[in-house]
Amino acid sequence: MPELPEVETIVRGLQDNCGVRVKNIEILRKDIIRRYDFAVNLLEGQRVKQIQRRGKYMVFAFARRHHLIVHLGMSGRLYSLPETAKANEKHVHMIMHLDKHKKIVYQDARRFGGIWLVHDLDDFFCRMGVEPLGKDFTPEYLAQTLAGRRTAIKNLLLNQRLICGIGNIYADEALFKAGIRPQRPASSLAPPEIESLWQAIRQVLNEGIAARGTTFRDYRDENNQAGTFQHHLAVYGKKGSACICCGSPIIVDTIGGRSSHYCETCQK
Numbered sequence: 001m002p003e004l005p006e007v008e009t010i011v012r013g014l015q016d017n018c019g020v021r022v023k024n025i026e027i028l029r030k031d032i033i034r035r036y037d038f039a040v041n042l043l044e045g046q047r048v049k050q051i052q053r054r055g056k057y058m059v060f061a062f063a064r065r066h067h068l069i070v071h072l073g074m075s076g077r078l079y080s081l082p083e084t085a086k087a088n089e090k091h092v093h094m095i096m097h098l099d100k101h102k103k104i105v106y107q108d109a110r111r112f113g114g115i116w117l118v119h120d121l122d123d124f125f126c127r128m129g130v131e132p133l134g135k136d137f138t139p140e141y142l143a144q145t146l147a148g149r150r151t152a153i154k155n156l157l158l159n160q161r162l163i164c165g166i167g168n169i170y171a172d173e174a175l176f177k178a179g180i181r182p183q184r185p186a187s188s189l190a191p192p193e194i195e196s197l198w199q200a201i202r203q204v205l206n207e208g209i210a211a212r213g214t215t216f217r218d219y220r221d222e223n224n225q226a227g228t229f230q231h232h233l234a235v236y237g238k239k240g241s242a243c244i245c246c247g248s249p250i251i252v253d254t255i256g257g258r259s260s261h262y263c264e265t266c267q268k
């Protein structure tokens with residue numbers, strides 16, 4: 001599933017569409033629109049004002065509080081093409097035709113993602129936690145969030161209402177970098193461990209962005225190209241491989257229904 005670095009890569013890559021006018025929007029599969037605060041044709045003729053990321057969501061902002069929000073779910077892709085190129089792949093559900101002979105294509109084989117047409121962004125995102133690369137995510141915030149919570153630290157990192165944008169890949173990588181086992185109760189982390197985890201989270205997310213995201217199967221960037229962070233992973237997807245630090249085999253355990261990859265020697 002695309003996580004913060006993948007979504008951020010796409011958003012940055014699509015920035016040159018800001019200021020460009022929407023000619024029309026083709027909806028090829030109606031139920032891909034999860035919410036209609038307004039009719040999609042009201043966006044026709046409007047210019048894209050801003051393209052931003054919030055958690056794992058992408059927000060296209062237009063005038064008069066019109067927002068088109070995209071979530072990629074498990075297998076979604078959002079990429080731009082020259083207008084003349086044929087988007088002939090299967091599972092294309094939306095095509096946003098733009099001036100300057102371009103179009104933005106939304107494709108999603110498994111359809112866990114979707115599109116929301118929303119007026120009130122604050123309301124839409126009211127339950128979303130802090131941005132881990134933003135200024136509100138401090139070691140103190142992380143310490144407060146962990147305090148008194150007996151849930152496994154891995155589960156806590158995946159809770160989008162506390163910290164948004166982190167999924168299975170970057171949670172496992174951050175816990176490895178911080179030397180913390182994913183099963184540890186959140187409240188059991190000592191202050192130096194919390195500081196290490198805070199730093200590790202920001203580091204793995206920034207490295208993921210620098211590598212243009214992680215592609216195992218479906219994720220593609222704004223040009224429909226694979227990312228490269230899969231070549232730099234230490235534990236995620238490495239079951240049985242030798243740990244890059246100590247050589248012990250990487251273990252997989254199911255925590256909160258999600259597979260967690262870690263090193264029993266390096267992570268305490």
Ligand SMILES: [Zn+2]
Nearest residue numbers: 243246263266
């Ligand atoms: Zn190790």
